[in-house]
Amino acid sequence: MVQERRAYNFNAGPAALPLEVLERAQAEFVDFRGNGMSIMEMSHRGGVYEAVHQEAKDLLKELFSIPEGYDVLFLQGGASTQFAMIPMNLLAPGKVGAYVDTGSWAKKAIKEAELIGETAVIASSEADRYTRMPDLAAIQVPEQAAYVHLTSNETIEGTQFRSFPNTGDVPLIVDMSSDILSRPLDISQFGMIYAGAQKNLGPSGVTVVIAKEELLTVSPKHIPTMLRYDIHQKNQSLYNTPPSFSIYMVNQVLHWLKEQGGLKAVEKHNEEKAQLIYDTIDGSQGFYSGIAAVDSRSRMNVTFRLETEELEKQFAKQAEQEGFVGLKGHRSVGGLRASIYNAVPKSSCEALVQFMKEFKQQHS
Ligand SMILES: Cc1ncc(COP(=O)(O)O)c(C=O)c1O
Secondary structure, three states, X not given: OOHHHOOEEOOOOOOOOOHHHHHHHHHOOOOHHHOOOOHHXXXXXXXXXXXXXXXXXXXXXXXXXXXXXXXXXXXXXXHHHHHHHHHHHHOOOOOEXXXXXXXXXXXHHHHHXXXXXXXXXXXXXXXXXXXXXXXXXXXXXXXXXEEEEEEOEEOOOOEEOOOOOOOOXXXXXXXXXXXXXXXXXXXXXXXXXXXXXXXXXXXXXXXEEXXXXXXXXXXXXXXXXXXXXXXXXXXXXXXXXXXXXXXXXXXXXXXXXXXXXXXXXXXXXXXXXHHHHHHHHHOOOOOOEEOOOHHHEOOXXXXXEOOOHHHHHHHHHHXXXXXXEOOEOOXXXXXXXXXXXXXXXXXXXXXXXXXXXXXXXXXX
């Protein structure tokens, strides 16, 4: 019954959540597991909440095969606050924050770091108008680099790295806001990963940071308490009141991911969903054209254009009338975008492909 009323949700974030998760949360919304109150009404210092908090961490470690020597933090302020916290905590005087410039989100990260310390852009795809990810096979990491920062998936342009560079002893820090947990990865190649939850992990309100402990314990003394990794790490992300409901929802999403068969199964599902839409674009004799270069195509955000802006507007409008939500491209790049994060069912992608074919028939 509920399923029939669900929209075909292609929102870029906040985005679709698994129906099973929403229903489970609904079932324990008012009375959380016999405690006579919702989880939102409980103290974050009590055992009931703490167990949910700790389980979310443990599930993330298990699902993502996070090795020993790493810790998981649940912070606030979105991924955007990490753009500042990373240089504040890790970019010491005399050091350089090395950045890979891949588009809209990478640029925002660079802008924040420039406010705080010395930065260098060591690779960029600006010359290609960010339609592809730069080739990082031969990147030169500056000797004084405190870290190398990159964005694994550019949500707006619809580009994604398939693999990551070897930065040697220099920690690799990755903004995975729009593709975290969409595929298995060898976590030991990263110094730090961070992501706002509202695309692949849960609702907005919590940001996940996964980092080597050695990066979480070196915060300089002059930075404010709430912006220090060391304080949050020492206090297991319970230094102040955490976004308890959001963390509970992340816990539920992680359970769901496990039930789907873990990240290998999730990756396969994501590949199939993306392939359906890219095949439709490629088979349309130019009626639809993909924005991203083929080797950089994102499996999370499929961006495409039609021949004219007028036609794109018509597509978006007609799609909306037929129950599709969130297909308009970001205002900064235009075009159309289907965000197909983990929780977007394949049936939504099949419905979109059907709509795309019919729209083409009507307009070509
Ligand atoms: C790749 C990427 N980085 C950072 C952000 C910013 O995240 P937040 O809104 O949680 O600050 C977004 C949000 O869309 C994103 O897609």
